[in-house]
Amino acid sequence: MKPSEKLSQILRLVDKGKGISRKALSEETGLSQASLTKITKTLIEQGYLEEGERVGSGLGRKEVLLYARADRxxxxxxxxxxxxxxxxxxxxxxxxxxxxxxxxxxxxxxxxxxxxxxxxxxxxxxxxxxxxxxxxxxxxxxxxxxxxxxxxxxxxxxxxxxxxxxxxxxxxxxxxxxxxxxxxxxxxAIAEKFAGKGTDMEHFITVQIGFGIAAGVIVNDRLLRGSDNVGGLLGHITADNKGIRCTCGNYGCLENIITYPMLELAYSTRGGQAGSLLEAYRTNDKIALDVCLEAGEACGIALSNMVNLFNPRAIYVSGPVIELLPSVFDEMRRTILRRANRFATQRLQMERSSFGNDExxxxxxxxxxxxxxxxx
Ligand SMILES: [Zn+2]
The missing domain is CATH 3.30.420.40 (ATPase, nucleotide binding domain)
Structure with a gap:
């Protein structure tokens, strides 16, 4: 059975805090300790929560920490x-x-x-x-x-x-x-919001770069959708106005420049001799490094536009291109710091996502x- 709205708010705080006392719950929700004792009793009886260790020091009363039950x-x-x-x-x-x-x-x-x-x-x-x-x-x-x-x-x-x-x-x-x-x-973005690094963030962007580009934008603590549910379509931002035709119908989409197959193609088109871009990258091959720097710059330009539009506190990136070719990430970060508005980048965090390739x-x-x- 789904928890009721009132109980779900308490469960969110317990989940977020990864162990929280009734006193802290009372402070967070504004509910009295007496009503919280009652609510948490119900949640324990229904198998949502369990009691853990007692914390507190000195002569004060020790507080029992509550945890969400993993097996619920x-x-x-x-x-x-x-x-x-x-x-x-x-x-x-x-x-x-x-x-x-x-x-x-x-x-x-x-x-x-x-x-x-x-x-x-x-x-x-x-x-x-x-x-x-x-x-x-x-x-x-x-x-x-x-x-x-x-x-x-x-x-x-x-x-x-x-x-x-x-x-x-x-x-x-x-x-x-x-x-x-x-x-x-x-x-x-939902994974970062409820289970990852974005738990306490109201504005952030997630980007995954692999065989395609997937992005999520959280604005004012809510998912950006747009009026037709295609808002935040980072992969199909025009990044090269003379570029090739994309599967979406547009020309020169970002997805045609920085996804893994496109980087591989760029490497071989420029005369790369190694078996693959990855192999060449690992030996500091100049063509491979140039391909990565240009990809990082293209992605950085698109993201600096996103930074100016949405002013996020963090950008979380993941995917094989980021994991396997770290210089793409480094160049992306440099480009954002260089191009986005300086007031928007002062507190901006750019990090790997919480779940790597399992995002x-x-x-x-x-x-x-x-x-x-x-x-x-
Ligand atoms: Zn496209």
Whole structure:
């Protein structure tokens, strides 16, 4: 059963504080200690919370810390990218207990994508010894365009046959639990907001660069969507007005410059001799380094425009391009500091994201948890 709105606020504070006393809860919520004693008693009885160690020093009364119970819930996360689908099962503390992944290619032959994905997940759960009935909620992150109201996948670039797939509806019928879906960049921002570095931030941006670019923008503590749910589409900002045509129809999109396959292409087009860009980069090859510096600069220019528009306190970056080619990140940071308004960069933090290459799957899992808990 989902927690009520009143209880969900308390659960959020306990989750955020990672151990909090009734006294601190009372200070945070403005509720009296007596009513908090009553509410937390209910939450303990219902299995949401448990008591931990006593803290406090000197002669004052020792306070018992309250924790969210890890085993209270089970969430299923599904991260649908252009090249892979990743699936994981996690408990209430978002610790992953089982996970698997499939190449997107595997789905090509199947006309009914939702039905094939559901049967693949059912087989995975069975082989992991996890019952369908034990799952409280499902979160789906999609690197593509989705209809937020109708809860339909409209299009996944680089993957055929995913247009107009009503995945949440089909999954809800198969699993008999709530299914929440959002765009992949946004789920990553949700992961940072509720389980990562952005817990206390009201303004931040998340960016993942791999085979595509996914971005999420939190403004005034809320997800930016825009009027047609495509707000914050960083990958399709024009970065080169003479650039090649993108899958979205525009020319010279950022996604055509700094994604991993594009960097690889740039390296070989310029006469790179090594087997791959990565191999060359590791030997300090000049062409490889130049390709990375230019990519970092292009991304930095796009992000400095975002910084001027949204004035975030932090930018969290992740993805294979950042992890494997650190000079892209360094140049990106330098470019932002050079180009964005100096008042906007004074306190700006630019860091790796909380979940590295697992940002997508944690996004999907956190979406399931935060929605189930009524946190947004
Ligand atoms: Zn584009």
């Amino acid at each position: 819930h089970r969430f299923l996360g599904i991260d649908i990218g252009g090249y892979k689908i990743r699936v994981a099962i996690a408990d209430n503390s978002l610790q992953i207990h089982a996970r698997t992944e499939w190449e997107m290619q595997l789905f090509k032959e199947h006309h009914d994508k939702a039905a094939f994905l559901i049967s693949s997940i059912e087989a995975f759960l069975e082989s992991s010894g996890i019952s369908k009935a034990s799952i409280d909620a499902i979160g789906v992150g999609v690197t593509g365009v989705i209809d937020a109201e109708l809860q339909k996948i409209l299009n996944i670039p680089n993957a055929e046959g995913w247009d107009n797939v009503e995945l949440p509806h089909a999954m809800q019928e198969a699993f008999a639990c709530p299914v929440y879906m959002d765009e992949g960049g946004r789920t990553m 997508g799957i944690f996004g999907a899992l956190t979406l399931a948890k935060a929605k189930w808990m009524n946190w947004f």
